[in-house]
Amino acid sequence: MRPIQLVPMLLVFAALAVLATVPLAGGSLAALADAPLRGVWLVALALGIQILIVSVLPGLAEDVFRIVHMATYGLLALFLWVNRRLPGVPIIALGGVANAVAIAANGGVMPASAGALEAAGLPAEKTGEFANSAAVHAPSLGWLGDVFATPAAWGPAANVFSIGDVIIAVGLAVALHRLAAPSGELAPQ
Numbered sequence: 001m002r003p004i005q006l007v008p009m010l011l012v013f014a015a016l017a018v019l020a021t022v023p024l025a026g027g028s029l030a031a032l033a034d035a036p037l038r039g040v041w042l043v044a045l046a047l048g049i050q051i052l053i054v055s056v057l058p059g060l061a062e063d064v065f066r067i068v069h070m071a072t073y074g075l076l077a078l079f080l081w082v083n084r085r086l087p088g089v090p091i092i093a094l095g096g097v098a099n100a101v102a103i104a105a106n107g108g109v110m111p112a113s114a115g116a117l118e119a120a121g122l123p124a125e126k127t128g129e130f131a132n133s134a135a136v137h138a139p140s141l142g143w144l145g146d147v148f149a150t151p152a153a154w155g156p157a158a159n160v161f162s163i164g165d166v167i168i169a170v171g172l173a174v175a176l177h178r179l180a181a182p183s184g185e186l187a188p189q
Helices: 009-024 029-034 040-056 062-082 089-105 114-120 152-157 163-179
Strands: 110-112 133-135 146-150 159-162
Touching (some): 009 029, 009 163, 029 163, 040 062, 062 089, 089 110, 089 159, 110 114
Parallel strands (some): 110 133
């Protein structure tokens, strides 16, 4: 079973850093519990499916898993749509669209640059198992793919990420800070 590397560690570290800055900016972490998020189960389902096809059953049906992988982005898109009026969500959606376009243009796999994979200490060669991010020969829209890396020296945090992931991190920062703002400061969008 492969390690789970679905969410680039950049997003995890960005979320943690942003959460740490919320109180410094006068916001309340407790206010996040009252955020009017709808359809959270869609995210849980999408991530559960991705964990299943990438880490639990990666060698089972690679061609089917490419389609299933794209379908999980549909679930995430639906979550973003039902929450579109929340602050930061349009930015997150822009990053998600960038990632989905890169994945769709490359047959259901996020193209990763061999150099970024090498820098992260990840295998650049095809393993015969489904991977949500992998080196692709002559990728379409490769610049939207996983072209950045956290270094292999970071151990389990080593991974590759895309410009879409960076945009998602920015949207997440906007969302967390706006949703954690003191009462009355969050203007409806």
